Amino acid sequence: MNATDVLGGHRIVPVVVLDDPAKADALGAALVQGGLPVAEATFRTPEAAAVLRRLAANDDLVVGAGTVLTDRQVDQAIEAGAKFVVSPGLSASVVRRCQDAGVPVIPGVATPSEIMLALDLGLDTVKFFPAEANGGLATIKALAAAFPQVRFMPTGGITVDTAPDYLAHPSVAAVGGSWMVAGDLLKAGRWDDVAAKCAASTALYAPDLHPIVQGVTA
Template sequence: MPFKSARINEICALAPVVPALVVEDVRHARPLAEALVAGGLVAIEVTLRTPAALDVIRAMVDIPGCLIGAGTLVTARDVRAAKAAGAVFGVSPGTTDQLIAACEAEELPLLPGASTTSEVMALLEKGYDTLKFFPAEASGGVPALRSISAALPRISFCPSGGITPANAREYFSAARVVCVGGNWVAPAETIKAGHWTEIEALAREAAKLNS
């Protein structure tokens, strides 16, 4: 079976952490992305959780050295809007047939969400072998992921949800974890304050997590 996750796997492998950003003000977009890239995190997820999100993606996509994706994709409309804004990959908390069809129609590489063995198997049947394990901690954390990986060793994962610097390394010890998703590298208050040097330092530390 030709797998549909080749490009998303390449993107996930670029850095150990994919920041999941919630950005309220488009004026923060460029300096935030520049700080993350300077720290070594080059694949960036902008979650569609704020009215500014699509404008944030538009502001970030032409920054050299980074790949901007859209997160919290839920509907086909989200997919079309994200692609029109310039997103080069998508991330979803869960997965539906309509969402997959929209991403494939738009040729938007998707990191689809799954939290159970049955969901993982269903996505594997559809040709996806790199998945978002979400919500990671609430779904059993590292022990659950190890159990799923033992049963389905061909799947690669990006765990997200409750990942912190304190537990990230433990996730990397689980089988076939290519990266983790997290928002600790760009805390909301730090973004609002414009403390870009602090965010760059957090990114630099995060970029060492699987070394």
Template sequence: MTDLLAVSPVVPVVVLDDEATAVDVAKALLAGGIGIVEVTLRTPAALESIRRIAAEVPDIVTGAGTVTAPEHAKAAAAAGASFLVTPGCTDQVLDACAETGLPLLPGAATVSEAMRLAERGFTALKFFPAEAAGGVAYLKSIAGPLPGLRFCPTGGITPASAPGYLALKNVGCVGGSWLTPADVVKAGDFDKIRDLAEAATKLR
């Protein structure tokens, strides 16, 4: 997972309502210089979207996000996901993710949660919901007591706030939904997505 945090300064967090747009969205992100995507399991189209991206856009690292149940982990792995992301963590979800053999970016919002995940061997975590849970100031304050952990903060982050996170030593990348706005995806404006992706690569 530590290597995955270095793929791009921004990991697009993508919600897809129509699997027919999945490949074009992924190609647009890749054309803009983003080599990784997290497709959230929030819609009926998510698994098929992952399947299509993994098969047709092999140069982008495709992950499944919003893994909140054991069955999500198994289904995402079967669809071809290369990594898994959880917003939080329970023992059942962590165990199911481990059974897939895929890299996992588990979510934590508190010091206790981060320490618990560190006890299980995780050194790269998702900090969610980033802005609501304390943002840049929070992550900066826990860098001292938790020096071995690095984070991908996600939740409420914008192009304006992203550089503040990326400047922190314990942040490898940020997760952002602004690269694939719902209205832009629905309109099929993939050039816009490419432009947003290209701008995101310059935020660090």
């Protein structure tokens, strides 16, 4: 299974920063309820592996590990149940560790040289990061012209308002975002709001799933 197949057709990936594993079950349920059963649990907190493990225990979720920087974190992520791995940059060591384990990996790139290195490693899907800070969709269009075989998952600064323009580009496989799992929502346990924002987000690329989203501020 390649990096995009593992997402199961979902084109928005909630980027989760959660430091309390006890909230992971409720978060997972909210993602499923909102029709966006995908999560990238980032390794930005000491409890990241525990959060990932709790999320991965939900059979209705596809959970990956984000902000993976080292081989050791790759091993921790896979042991915790990660189905895919995302890095903010391109580390050949991290990529090869994932490939050896048979786990799809999406490394971060921002330049043509990094894309060429990813191609040399046998990859055709990369994370464009940080997307908005690196020129956003205009830069992706320029890169896609030079690398038509590459699919991008832009992440970083993308909002519910800008996501549709990214998703409309044929070289964009998915976008990563945190507006539906924002820190204030998770801290307050506002799971109904998380579910509603997930539903509204899904409607950006699959309107048939949620043709009308009433009363939702995405």
